[in-house]
Amino acid sequence: MSPKKEVLVLKDLLGSNKKIAGEIRAHLEEKGILTLNLLSSPGAGKTTLLEKLIEHLHPTYRIGVIEGDIETTRDAERIRAKGVSAWQITTGGACHLEAKMVGNLFSQIPADLDFLFIENVGNLVCPASYDLGEHLRLVLLSSPEGDDKPKKYPKAFTTADALVITKIDLIPHLPFDPQRAAQEARELNPELKIFTVSSVTGEGIQELSSFLIEKLKELRTIHA
Numbered sequence: 001m002s003p004k005k006e007v008l009v010l011k012d013l014l015g016s017n018k019k020i021a022g023e024i025r026a027h028l029e030e031k032g033i034l035t036l037n038l039l040s041s042p043g044a045g046k047t048t049l050l051e052k053l054i055e056h057l058h059p060t061y062r063i064g065v066i067e068g069d070i071e072t073t074r075d076a077e078r079i080r081a082k083g084v085s086a087w088q089i090t091t092g093g094a095c096h097l098e099a100k101m102v103g104n105l106f107s108q109i110p111a112d113l114d115f116l117f118i119e120n121v122g123n124l125v126c127p128a129s130y131d132l133g134e135h136l137r138l139v140l141l142s143s144p145e146g147d148d149k150p151k152k153y154p155k156a157f158t159t160a161d162a163l164v165i166t167k168i169d170l171i172p173h174l175p176f177d178p179q180r181a182a183q184e185a186r187e188l189n190p191e192l193k194i195f196t197v198s199s200v201t202g203e204g205i206q207e208l209s210s211f212l213i214e215k216l217k218e219l220r221t222i223h224a
């Protein structure tokens with residue numbers, strides 16, 4: 001295929017993804033379910049952060065989790081062990097989730113959820129191009145990855161609503177400057193909300209939980 005045709009095919013794919021994502025978002029808004037898409041490189045701490053958020057939010061809030069991975073149901077099993085429903089999507093090789101994969105699960109997802117978390121495939125590049133119908137996109141950057149990453153992988157940061165700097169308990173052992181990471185990310189996206197958390201010590205989890213609860217209230221006020 002010529003490069004020009006390849007670009008056109010990609011545009012078509014993204015166009016139809018966008019349409020499905022819009023339908024998913026409208027459905028979720030009607031039900032009052034705040035939906036979050038979590039993006040990061042592999043191992044940045046997405047599932048561990050979800051486990052911690054569940055400890056804070058469940059059972060006061062009803063939570064469901066969609067887990068995206070290339071292979072295995074390990075992350076869904078971790079979430080179920082916390083007493084929360086989880087649906088695993090295994091992409092069999094694809095490096096990102098697409099809206100139609102989320103849409104296919106809809107008949108299984110209870111209509112009375114408060115929060116639907118979608119953990120994307122561990123990858124800081126491809127998932128950034130695919131709207132899944134979420135209301136908020138969280139990008140995680142863990143301290144061992146380095147504070148220079150936002151400008152090297154800009155789309156994940158320009159399309160996100162919030163940056164969550166994870167594994168801050170490790171900062172004393174690393175040449176990682178959270179201020180530098182935050183500044184780079186804000187230069188790309190001045191609107192970005194920034195949180196710093198450790199899923200080991202629990203630092204910052206309360207602040208992030210409160211932000212999510214606030215956003216749930218906003219969603220329900222707007223779509224009452």
Ligand SMILES: Nc1nc2c(ncn2[C@@H]2O[C@H](COP(=O)(O)OP(=O)(O)OP(=O)(O)O)[C@@H](O)[C@H]2O)c(=O)[nH]1
Pocket residue numbers: 040041042043044045046047048049075121122123166167168169170197198199200201
């Ligand atoms: N020190 C420290 N380790 C953490 C923290 N959060 C997660 N980890 C560890 O980092 C590793 C990866 O965490 P996961 O939560 O599985 O990462 P993930 O982003 O879900 O990984 P994938 O789903 O494979 O992309 C595990 O060994 C976690 O125990 C943290 O806040 N501090």
Ligand SMILES: [Mg+2]
Pocket residue numbers: 046047048075119
């Ligand atoms: Mg995971």
